[in-house]
Amino acid sequence: MxxxxxxxxxxxxxxxxxxxxxxxxxxxxxxxxxxxxxxxxxxxxxxxxxxxxxxxxxxxxxxxxxxxxxxxxxxxxxxxxxxxxxxxxxxxxxxxxxxxxxxxxxxxxxxxxxxxxxxxxxxxxxxxxxxxxxxxxxxxxxxxxxxxxxxxxxxxxxxxxxxxxxxxxxxxxxxxxxxxxxxxxxxxxxxxxxxxxxxxxxxxxxxxxxxxxxxxxxxxxxxxxxxIMESALTLVDPPLEKIVELDEQFEAWDAQLPSAFRVYEHEPVLDDKKLIMAMRANMTRILIHRHSVVKSLSLLSRGERLTPLSDGLRANMMQNSRHICVRSAEDTIQLVGRRHDTTKAVTGPSWFNLYYLFNAILIIASHVVDPEFRDDKEALAHLEDGMRM
Known part of the structure; x- marks a missing residue:
């Protein structure tokens, strides 16, 4: 120049x-x-x-x-x-x-x-x-x-x-x-x-x-x-107790989050600050609970047979962790959808759309390839919505 x-x-x-x-x-x-x-x-x-x-x-x-x-x-x-x-x-x-x-x-x-x-x-x-x-x-x-x-x-x-x-x-x-x-x-x-x-x-x-x-x-x-996100990123095949500990930290953070930074259901998402906070919160919770989805996906990728879930406490806690992970991904797709018509035309890559949407789709796709959850209609509907954006 x-x-x-x-x-x-x-x-x-x-x-x-x-x-x-x-x-x-x-x-x-x-x-x-x-x-x-x-x-x-x-x-x-x-x-x-x-x-x-x-x-x-x-x-x-x-x-x-x-x-x-x-x-x-x-x-x-x-x-x-x-x-x-x-x-x-x-x-x-x-x-x-x-x-x-x-x-x-x-x-x-x-x-x-x-x-x-x-x-x-x-x-x-x-x-x-x-x-x-x-x-x-x-x-x-x-x-x-x-x-x-x-x-x-x-x-x-x-x-x-x-x-x-x-x-x-x-x-x-x-x-x-x-x-x-x-x-x-x-x-x-x-x-x-x-x-x-x-x-x-x-x-x-x-x-x-x-x-x-x-x-x-x-x-x-x-x-x-x-x-909290930093701690979640360091987890590699963590014990269930560590997942519970981090989720409790997340819930404590969420409980004290001021209402001015929250996105509420059925209200228009006009404030980008609220949207960004909600996206980052969902991403953090996905990072905390992703291992419950990754574990079964890893077994499937190696061609190993998945053992049916037992009714024990640990199995139920893993199921609940998986539920939180998938529902957080679904919520991300809903959030992007509520702003999709207005943000898709914003110049410059809409990073909170692209990155968060991709990760949410990846989590749900990993969830429904598991034979036990392939008929999860709510997850499949959100996956379809995400792929259309």
Whole structure:
């Protein structure tokens, strides 16, 4: 890319930045908005010839534009060629110093880039860039409690950024079937405060008189769910007791989930935050209980005869585990179906449709190939619905 193009910005840059903070930021918060917006605005107001004065903020704006343009909600398509151009500009702006001179801003830029690549059909590049973001974050010691000499805003940004790395890594590892780089036993960073940005100043944190939901609440609930998902991902032929233990953890998490983040039956799913939380919750429960389906599938694949289920307690518990797994997959197909007509036209691959739908179909297909369950009409109906989407 010619150097002359590095400092260009799209004509609708402010709209794209606003869209990012209206929708994407709350899913994975990595900024303190009152602190970062003036810095972005300063670069936007600069004459084009002076934008090189702050290459990191310019790179950040380009990454934000790439994410927002790739996921337009109004049906107007932005080509991958165009969104990739924003990404490439951002990487060119940081590329010469990306392996040294580490900073929080560089981790933010790389994490934004990894999220763009993951949702724009560049999975291998996303995996590599995410790994680099995590390594730099560890080099900056974001995986440890923030130093006491930092102000309150700096501390919260570091915590938010680390847990954004953690969640992105856990979800990517689940999707690609690869090891995580952010295992919980390797870091001690406390959770971010459940506070809106206007309650965080450099000198103090202002807690409300009574606990209320904040713009951070959705992300914090997602982190708690990822902890359970992380444990489920490590299970290999686990004892039944471990499955029960993890399911109890999931039920405890579900019991405290605020109603604002729940999807209720027979109501339209208009809030993507609710949908994403429900999809991730179902995926976690499938991961916990998948072994009850995998075990019989493994026997079938080896041509071994399945022994009829006994009436013993352990057999009944395995049956219940299988039921939970399959019903979670069916619920995922129902959720995708309730949004299918509106999300199928959204530009950029609809990752919560494609990935979660594929896994749900795989679970149900694995279930009904078992001769004992081949006439499960409810499962077969959901399988047919999923295949039509």
């Amino acid at each position: 010619p150097d002359a193009k590095l400092h260009d910005l799209p004509p609708d840059v402010r709209e794209l930045v606003q869209r990012y903070f209206d929708f994407h930021h709350i899913l994975t918060p990595i900024f303190h908005i009152p602190s970062i917006l003036p810095r972005l605005e300063q670069v936007l107001n600069m004459d084009r010839t002076r934008r090189y004065d702050d290459p990191l903020i310019l790179a950040m704006i380009n990454m934000i534009c790439a994410i927002s343009a790739a996921h337009r909600r109004n049906g107007f398509e932005t080509s991958t060629v165009q969104t990739r151009k924003y990404y490439d500009r951002a990487m060119a702006l940081v590329g010469t110093t990306v392996l040294f001179d580490w900073s929080v801003e560089k981790v933010q830029i790389l994490l934004l880039g990894a999220r763009y690549l993951q949702s724009s059909n560049f999975p291998d590049e996303s995996w590599t860039l995410l790994g680099l973001a995590i390594r730099i974050a560890q080099g900056l010691e974001l995986h440890r409690p923030p130093p006491e000499n930092l102000d309150c805003i700096q501390k919260e940004v570091r915590k938010r950024l680390w847990y954004a790395c953690y969640m992105t890594d856990q979800l990517a590892s689940a999707m690609y079937g690869r090891p995580v780089s952010t295992a919980s036993n390797t870091f001690t960073t406390p959770l971010p405060e459940d506070l809106d940005d206007d309650r965080i100043s450099p000198s103090q944190l202002l807690y409300p008189p009574t606990p209320t939901l904040s713009a951070m609440s959705h992300s914090i609930q997602g982190v708690k769910l990822c902890r």
